[in-house]
Amino acid sequence: xxxxKESGPTLVKATQTLTLTCTFSGFSLSTSAAGVxxxxxxxxxxxxxxxxxxxDDDKRxxxxxxxxxxxxxxxxxxxxxxxxxxxDPVDTGTYYCAHVDILxxxxxxxxxxxxxxxxxSS
Amino acid sequence: DIQMTQSPSSLxxxxxxxxxxxxxxxxSISTYLNWYQQRPGRAPKLLxxxxxxxxxxxxxxxxxxxxxxxxxxxxxxxxxxxFATYFCQQSYxxxxxFGGGTKVEI
Numbered sequence: 664x665x666x667x668k669e670s671g672p673t674l675v676k677a678t679q680t681l682t683l684t685c686t687f688s689g690f691s692l693s694t695s696a697a698g699v700x701x702x703x704x705x706x707x708x709x710x711x712x713x714x715x716x717x718x719d720d721d722k723r724x725x726x727x728x729x730x731x732x733x734x735x736x737x738x739x740x741x742x743x744x745x746x747x748x749x750x751d752p753v754d755t756g757t758y759y760c761a762h763v764d765i766l767x768x769x770x771x772x773x774x775x776x777x778x779x780x781x782x783x784s785s
Numbered sequence: 786d787i788q789m790t791q792s793p794s795s796l797x798x799x800x801x802x803x804x805x806x807x808x809x810x811x812x813s814i815s816t817y818l819n820w821y822q823q824r825p826g827r828a829p830k831l832l833x834x835x836x837x838x839x840x841x842x843x844x845x846x847x848x849x850x851x852x853x854x855x856x857x858x859x860x861x862x863x864x865x866x867x868f869a870t871y872f873c874q875q876s877y878x879x880x881x882x883f884g885g886g887t888k889v890e891i
Contacts, residue, residue, distance in 0.1 A: 768817040768876035775828040
């Protein structure tokens with residue numbers, strides 16, 4: 664059974680760096696043809712893909728946010744970490760991590776964490 | 786980037802209605818199109834992958850069709866638990882992109 668859970672601060676100040684951790688179980692990034700992705704959703708708005716780390720260490724980022732994002736992993740701990748620098752109030756929203764199934768192209772999100780609401784204060 | 790455009794952005798329907806939601810890609814994505822349902826306060830749930838493959842446990846009243854640039858999600862007989870927001874997502878290229886969502890309301 665695949666599960667994922669996000670953890671990190673619920674409140675950050677503008678210009679600070681946000682660090683979110685996704686702790687997962689039920690699969691391994693080192694042996695599975697899969698990945699872990701990050702998606703966010705401002706309140707009342709659409710989903711926005713941020714980044715993905717594939718099983719083969721390939722990492723992809725949203726072009727509009729690439730300069731601010733870094734995705735890393737702690738494979739023995741089954742964790743994937745997303746850092747986002749220079750936070751702004753427009754970055755307020757719910758941040759999700761999700762298991763990426765690569766059987767269809769570059770991936771669909773078949774298991775999701777519960778999400779964590781991050782508020783950026785000015 | 787591949788832009789995904791959903792229509793309508795919202796719709797009102799009744800229990801038992803047939804509902805159709807459209808998703809258009811800015812370029813051909815073959816059948817690399819996935820649909821998600823999101824209920825208020827919940828994480829999205831994958832309904833359909835590869836344009837038409839129903840995920841395990843998803844009721845058969847949901848169906849998907851299309852290829853290339855035009856796709857459709859159909860709910861054959863709307864149930865109370867189907868009132869939610871639906872998103873399409875292309876997995877043909879990175880950046881992975883989502884549609885703007887369609888909110889299905891009573």
